[in-house]
Amino acid sequence: MTFFKISAFFFSYFCLTAVYVIFMPKMLQMVGYSTMQIGIVFALAPLMRFIVPFAFLKHIELNKKVFHGSLIAIVFGAILFYFTIENFYAFMIPNMLIGASAGLVLPYVETYAMEHLGKRRFGRSRLYGSIGFMLLGIVLARELDNYVIGLNFYIIFAIIMLVCGFSITYKNKDFKQKVKNKNNEKFELKRATFLWISLFFMQISFGTFYNFFTIYETERGISLEMVSYLWAFGVICEILFFYFQAPLLKLNLLKILKFSVFITIIRWILLFLFPESLFVSFVSQSLHAISFALHHTVAISFLYSLYDNKKLAAQFYYGFSFGLGGFIGALCAGYFYGDYLYLYAACMAFLSFIALFKVSALKQK
Numbered sequence: 001m002t003f004f005k006i007s008a009f010f011f012s013y014f015c016l017t018a019v020y021v022i023f024m025p026k027m028l029q030m031v032g033y034s035t036m037q038i039g040i041v042f043a044l045a046p047l048m049r050f051i052v053p054f055a056f057l058k059h060i061e062l063n064k065k066v067f068h069g070s071l072i073a074i075v076f077g078a079i080l081f082y083f084t085i086e087n088f089y090a091f092m093i094p095n096m097l098i099g100a101s102a103g104l105v106l107p108y109v110e111t112y113a114m115e116h117l118g119k120r121r122f123g124r125s126r127l128y129g130s131i132g133f134m135l136l137g138i139v140l141a142r143e144l145d146n147y148v149i150g151l152n153f154y155i156i157f158a159i160i161m162l163v164c165g166f167s168i169t170y171k172n173k174d175f176k177q178k179v180k181n182k183n184n185e186k187f188e189l190k191r192a193t194f195l196w197i198s199l200f201f202m203q204i205s206f207g208t209f210y211n212f213f214t215i216y217e218t219e220r221g222i223s224l225e226m227v228s229y230l231w232a233f234g235v236i237c238e239i240l241f242f243y244f245q246a247p248l249l250k251l252n253l254l255k256i257l258k259f260s261v262f263i264t265i266i267r268w269i270l271l272f273l274f275p276e277s278l279f280v281s282f283v284s285q286s287l288h289a290i291s292f293a294l295h296h297t298v299a300i301s302f303l304y305s306l307y308d309n310k311k312l313a314a315q316f317y318y319g320f321s322f323g324l325g326g327f328i329g330a331l332c333a334g335y336f337y338g339d340y341l342y343l344y345a346a347c348m349a350f351l352s353f354i355a356l357f358k359v360s361a362l363k364q365k
Contacts, residue, residue: 039334207329
């Protein structure tokens, strides 16, 4: 039953993410936003993901009450979308609220899932999120005649996610308030400086993909429906990798991390060199299995091996990479948008790759 509840949460969370990542840029284009404005909007949520974890170093504890409050805040932010989307400045408010809240709920559930399901079952549970992302992408591509339809899908899955989140923690003894251990390890980012730098630059490179891939492809003659199939194909490859990747996690995690970043460089170069080739776009999307699925699981597994405080490690993983990296990545992607977008992305991934060669001295716990 626990496996089912966690899987249902991942499914709804990533359906929500699919609406935001795949279609929100197009929805904002429908409203009349410029590419720079879209970049700014998509920079706000990652910025909040970066800021929020610092509050948990000393002042706040990530517990069940905070988790529940964050779920409710996401639903409230989804409601605000309806009233603010046509005003660029007002639309910043729900994006910041959702960014801060999403930066709490996913690390909370992922940490619990990793601890109670184990690496193998965690990957198989997490793949339901990929399935949701893929299915939502295919369905909404056929229905998105105006931005209101997209907002309807968003709030529906925000509510479903809230229900799933509450069901995971309801009468679950694993979520009872625990007395803080004053002898807990002091959390220090400098313990793994170059690993954090690598994760940071990796997500800067992904700012071009998450925020502008749909616009980039449609402006080069590929239909929105076909772009949804490209997203779906990437997620199918991701799902297969999540399911079968467990044996790889027994190998040297740092080497696997280097491999995944190197493949990401190749992925962005392909999109730069062959921008109008549908075949190359599918090849590039197939590499999502390595550049996202493998990289994500290995990165979080590596961090768990380095830090005792795994919840905080997960928060900073999302905050520092998807947060700060995503913030700068979104802004820069909006600024550099054009024919050289994915050459710039490849350069950022290359910096991530170089940083990993300074990580070898780290001692795992």
